[in-house]
Amino acid sequence: MKMRIAMLLAAVAMPASAFAQAAAPAQTTAATVLEDFKPSSLNQPGQEFPQVNSQGYARFRIVAPDAKAVKVSLGLGGRGGTVLTKAADGSWVGTSEGPLDEGFHYYHLTIDGGTFNDPGALNFYGSTRWESGVEIPAHDADFYALKNVPHGNVAQVLFPSPSTGTQRRAFVYTPPGYDRNQRERYPVLYLQHGWGEDETAWANQGRANLIMDNLIAAGATRPFIIVMTYGMTNDVKPGAPGGLASFDIKPFQTVLLNELIPYIDGNFRTLTDQKHRAMAGLSMGGFETKLIAPKNLDKFGYIGLFSGGTVSVDDVNNTPGYRDKVKLTFVSFGSRELEGGRTGPPGGPKVDPRANAAGLKAAGINSVFYVSPDTAHEFQTWRRSLKEFAPLLFRD
Template sequence: MKAAVAAILAGMVIAGGVSAQTAAPAVKEDFKPSSLNQPGQQFPQVNSQGYARFRIVAPDAQAVKVSLGLGGRGGTVLAKGADGIWTGTSEGPLDEGFHYYHLTVDGGTFNDPGTLNYFGSTRWESGIEIPANDAEFYALKSVPHGNVSQVLFPSPSTGAQRRAFVYTPPGYDAAAGTRYPVLYLQHGWGEDETAWSNQGHANLIMDNLIAAGKTRPFIIVMTYGMTNDARPGTLPNFDVKPFETVLVKELIPYIDGHFRTLSDRGHRAMAGLSMGGFETKAIAPKNLDTFAYIGLLSGGTFSLEDVNGTPGYKDKVKLTFVSFGSRELEGNRAGPPGQPRADPRVNAEALKGAGYNSAFYVSPNTGHEFLTWRRSLYQLAPLLFRD
């Protein structure tokens, strides 16, 4: 188990880097404001090649750097103009999709006042979006839309009222006699229950899939995985049991009692990205009377030894879904340092060959980042709840 967590953590550092290239092309001067900018703000900007440009007003500063840089390392150093304004362009094009970043100004960490903030890395970080060629599947379109609502549920085990966000599909309120399957969808380390809606666009992905007739409508529940008190270096010792209690004993009964769910195990799924995938692998196989569908998104893999050692897995689990970004599978970058990593593709094929319903997906040209997980949800959703 500790090796599995180490593999996930090692993969986390890959997020959001500049795409590998042999020679830097000439930078096109067709920069436009990022789609995530605050209203009326012109910077940061992105061009058609995926370069990012930044502009920070800090006339008294001595040094300004943006955390986005080559491979996520080093950052983009800004240059100060005579007017006291700092500007700079990324060294190369960034991977398509969403990226967190922040500013370092004279050694202090700050958010970019030009863009919106998203909870990641255990703090509210600035966000930038590099337009993706396949962005249509998570675009805001003129289709019927579901709702994302906040609920507060009692948690006697933690002595608190806890929060979850619940996506209900289009037509839920009008279809008073209809009950729906439920996917419990977990965020990664450093994030919280807002991530899948804000960074992941899970609601828009579902709206578009449902409108196209590609998936059965279902409810998605997103709650905090209780992971962020741990820090890198201590996560291999993370105790998932308190969250398992919150999820299985407290949240699921609350959702079944307050929403029109199909509350049998055959209509309930659990999936998660990165650390949320680790939680899914640790919780779902131990609760096969609760979950029939299991998904790991950049969050580990299932081997034949895993499933054969889990009583009832073959009879009770209707789908085992595993996905990664292609950059996560290059070399041994997603594995524990100095140790070989089990090939998730080989594991998925072994499960399929042994008669398990196993699905494996690789997001092209992405790493440990939200475009990988948006694409993964897009692939996963149509496979769920096929009665």
């Protein structure tokens, strides 16, 4: 099982840097960069930098008068980078070499060889550490915008985990109106983060609660609970991708099935049958979903893989009960992940998830395949995936 999970995770995680694409393929020359820069929406209060413009460029300014070299590394793991230039006032300034994909991006600073976060930006847990974040305005940002609509709550819960000998943490989204009608019960989606992230990712970087609030307000989805917990239970050393080889799904499966689900059902007003419970995740969380949900179809009726692998007809045929018990198989990717039509680890076997989804449909399986336009292995892909996935759930 350890080798299997390592191979599966490698298919999308690759190095940790693959989690976020730093720049779109098309580059724009410096002469055409528009000077309509504004502070990023993810800046610390009162901070002017980093800034973003209408073309998707990001501009940085770091005050480090005694530094010899400053670079901004965009994307988990610091793939790529923007070298800053020292100004007369001792600050370091620079603009990304090209426009970035719409949506959220991690980044950090390298100052004279040391790794630091930008004091002007908010921090988000990714790449097994807290990283700075910058938000490139998206043309479709309305679906995750903070609006004047009824809002649900995201609450931290601590639940006992005898299998790990700890108290573990989860965040639970309850929809608007949950506290008012004490007799109503709700379906539950267990939603997992990616490699190097934690249980804060979906509400912070992913804006899952705002996506749900807006969908519910528009009447586009049935209200349901979302549970987000940490998907790593092993002492996997952060950093090098080789740490994936020591990851074992079994301890997390025990936490999820034997500890977290009973806690949620015992402390929240849930509908506890299989047809009212779903599991989904991004990247590593998608692979966790693929390894756990099909083998526990008495507990999960809906399966969602966001940049986290694919489901084939062979997978269905090799899983007893899949045809009868799974109400929906949802698979999604960013369009940049599917350039050439196939995806998979570097140097490894490639698969065509679109063909797999079509094969499921032809076999009579309720299969939905979604591609996020002009995005890669990054949160804008997964925000859009949740927006597409949620209205398909619990349609009874």
